[in-house]
Amino acid sequence: MHFYTLSGLTVASEIVLPGALACAHPAVADVTVRAGPVPATLAEPTYTGPIWQIAVNEVLLSVPDIARFWLKDGREIAFQADTAADEADVTAFIVGSVFGILLHQRKYIALHASAVCVNGKAILFCGASGAGKSTLAAALGQRGYSLLSDDICALSIPANGAPIAHPDGRQLKLWANSIDRLSLAERRAGRLRRTLEKFYVEPPEATSTPLPVGAVYVLREARPPHAPGIERPNVVDATVLLRRNAYRPLLVIRMEQRADYFRAAAALAGTAGIFHLTHAFNFARMPDTLGMLERHWQELGLLEKAA
Template sequence: MPLENQKNYYSHECRHNESGKSLGRYRYKVFGLHVASDILLPELLMAVNTHEPPEAIISIGGVPAGIADAIEKTESYQVSKNHFLFKVSGVGCYYVTNGNRIVVEPAEQAEEISVRLFLLGTAFGSLLMQRGMLPIHGSAVVSNSCCVVFTGVSGAGKSTLLAAFRERGYSFLTDDVAAVSVDADGVARGLSAYPQQKLWRDSADTIGIDTASLTPFYSRLNRDKFAVPVHKGFWQSSAPLVAIYEIGAEMCRNVTLKPLSGMDKLAVLISHTYRPWLIDGLGLKAAHLKLCVAIARQVAVSRLTRPEGVFSLEEQVHVVQQDMTRLFAGRMI
């Protein structure tokens, strides 16, 4: 539904600080951050303590036409240290600065779900980078109060495997963007996102989810990707990161799992960073490498290979469960 027809989509009745800047009408908790927003974001969980100062603010307003000191500039985006400006045709413009503010300027006739999709995806991914976190293009589940991440290229089967683990009672931590931070004790932790999974129609069909009542993304162009609410079993706090599984498909007979080491582990983290083309422009190349090294040193990284064009979901789950059992047993010694 177009924004102009949604009176409650964003609010002019916003709280302000002493400088007059908007502090947002709505308060949320996402990726471990207390966020104040002018925009109603039904995907997110409401913050419990709304009196604590927000760590990031989302506001509706005009964005600059460009960034004066842009290090990288294309027709769709501009980026410099602590500044990221991008435009999505028919959706809007987003301006992300200093890891604590996102300004959204919706396009005329823009649909709510599309505006939120890019806000919670690319815009938040860049904000996490600016805050020194590692956003991984992947999904995560929790077991034994620890989390594992499934990553891989688009179409590798991340969403299908995630849904299969959810069906087996594993807690859901995040989908699409798996944010990882290193805490004060040096421990890598996966951060809780929000209770929604994105599923392609074929993935939903594979695991028996009826898409008839689900909301499609990209409703004007593509109605084959859906928003799946996941409030049951959603893990609302961070969890130590134990393992990362890179999923890939090849012409082979069986599902295999290959533990990686050294530079191969590091390569997985680097290559599957969410929106990696932002790193150089944001001036984060050295910091990103340092963060990936710190995470690779303490987290198991494996390559999960499945037969291309063959249904092997049960075998994939079995192989990963066996490896998780081994890893969790090792942590208890």
């Protein structure tokens, strides 16, 4: 078995999980990953999506030509690989979409977000695939902010105080173009899949302890009518924004967790703040975005003001 920490959970896996942070043999692993068999359908699904089904405590995900994944109780991931798939095809999905679904199953507040550490606080960048989460986290890494998580960020909401972001110290996942534009070739590790020009990238520094959330930014492209900048939506809009930036909003509905996200949004709005970060999708403008963020962190008291 191989042992990892992903989103603060210990994972025992029959197969090597690239991009995940290896850890010592835990007494009891939170999650196990093992090879099949996986049924083609669930016995009593409560909802059937295009390539997935959910039932009480079960999710079945069928990715054609790659694998079927069966998630049980948020504790077990069974996979049955297609004959045409290689191991990297399967593991790319396990450490990505499948683990994100598992976090929903475990009732975490699972956000589609990358996160970095600023003075002991977790700063989250939420957005759909392509919004620039990983690229922004990578650029902040180059400025010395350590990586907390990439693409998926699990939060737990304590009875009082700031929500806690769970680290996974995992590697960033970046497209060849981003690696090139950010001059990160030296940190490039393996390809996610043989057929993709997307790579695991070692962050300069990673945080491995849970951190209270300092701010949540929802990324938005600078297109009319939105100009680059940071603004704070009202609390009602912020609540909707958080739900929409769940890792998979559809699961929040199907798993009847809307109230949990409502409470999480209230807790975040009260302790950290949920903001819109509107930025240009343009590498040449990245320094502007980083400068805007650092000024905002000074205003929020997360960073000391420049002399």
